[in-house]
Amino acid sequence: MRRSAAAAFTLLVLTMSACAARNQAPREVSASAGPEVSASAGPEVGASAAPEGWRWESYGGIEIAVPGSWGWANGSQRLHAWCITRADELARPVVGRPGAVATVGCWVGGSPDPITLVRKTGQLVTFDRTTEPPGMRQEGDQTVVLRDGVMITVNAPQEVRQRIVGTIRRVDVDSYGCPVEHPIGLHPQQRPRKPVDVASLRDVASVSACKYEVAGGSGSSSPRLVSSLRLDGSAAAGAVREIAKAPVGAGPNAPQTCLPEVSYGDEAIVLLVRSAAGPTEILLRYDGCDHNGFDDGVSVRTLTAAAVAPLIAGPNVVFNFSGPQEKLPILRPS
Incomplete structure (x- = not known):
């Protein structure tokens, strides 16, 4: 789970982490929200179809297949704060990743434990890091699979649950073209290895948006891929054009609000762009109190809502971030 914890459960939860405000909005995201993203691998990825x-x-490093209609949510909140989840949210099946959890004590224990029941949590798949040995356990409507340092929790009716669990597999590069590990995880200050002015990119075919944990922020000594999506064709070209429109100059930043060692935040997104210039990278830093912006290796451009939106849709939705409130309408638009 992320190192920060929410202090209150409101539309916006403000917390303090190493002198940096962590902002959380716990609303869930439907599968139809935001721009359309690719749900199958392109020919250059070569992954099997879902x-x-x-x-x-x-x-x-783990992939799992889920029904395409499932949305996304803060997995920690949905699973561990089930007693304050609204009925309309419970009705929406979701995929969740680690996030801050409201400080509310939901009852645990008994047989079966409420956290294992679909009527308490709704249908969901959640991911988290674990140090437990590989294995599987089942209780109520829940199956937990432990594999390669990842805990996959599946709460669903038996037939659906078995089908989902049966798709779990290990990958080095996922179906959207994102490597499980990237140097930015251990070296958040690094710049793209092949500098190319984003405004010069032509014939953009696809953009893989790969979200990674960042060492120092996440607390992990082996940061890995958190989530990913891929834009193809006109959607990819449009995303690159919006980045090129963003003004040169980093931000929004507020370096005075946090310690330098955590100023990059918990996460960053690496954009793998395929165009006439060949494979290139753009680094999207958005999570910390400082260093925010699009970095193509030539210059750093300011975060704008239009440029960021297609890259933080669906599985890449942002539930927590540090830094100035000016980032709220960019990262958590209403």
């Missing part, structure tokens, strides 16, 4: 009508979700 079952018809399903899509792949990846985390930390």
Whole structure:
């Protein structure tokens, strides 16, 4: 789970982490929210197709297929704060990743434990890091799979649960073209290895948006892929054009609000762009109190809502961040 914890459960939860405000809005995201993203791998990725009508979700080197209609949520909140989840939220199946949890004590224990029951948590798949040995356990409507340092929790009716669990697989590069590990995880200050002015990119074919943990922020000594999506064709070209429109100059930043060692935040997104210039990278830093912006290796451009939006849709939705409130309408638009 992320190192920060929410102090209150409101539309916006402000917390303090190493002198930096962590902002959380716990609303869930439907599968239809935001721009359309690719749900199957392109030919350059070479991954097997998900079952018809399903899509792949990846985390930390593990991929799992889920029904394409499932949305996304703060997995920690949905699973561990089940007693304050609204009925309309429970009705929406979701895929969740680690996030801050409201300080509310939901009852645990008994047989079966409420946290294992669909009527308490709704249908969900959640990911988290774990140090437990590989294995599997089942209780109520829940199956927990421990594999390669990842805990996958599946709460669903038996038939659906078994089908989902049966798709779990290990990957080095996921179905959207994102490597499980990237140097930015251990070296958040690094710049793209092949500098190319984003405004010069032509014939953009696809953009893989790969979200990674960042060492120092996440607390992990082996930061890994958190989530990913891929834009293809006109959607990819449009995303690159919006980045090129953003003004040169980093931000929004507020370096005075946090310690330098955590100023990059918990996460960063690496954009793998495929265009006439060949494979290139753009680094999207958004999570910390400082160093925010799009870095193509030539210059750093300011975060804008239009440029950021397609890259933080769906599985890459941002639930927590540090830094100035000016980032709220960019990262958590209403």
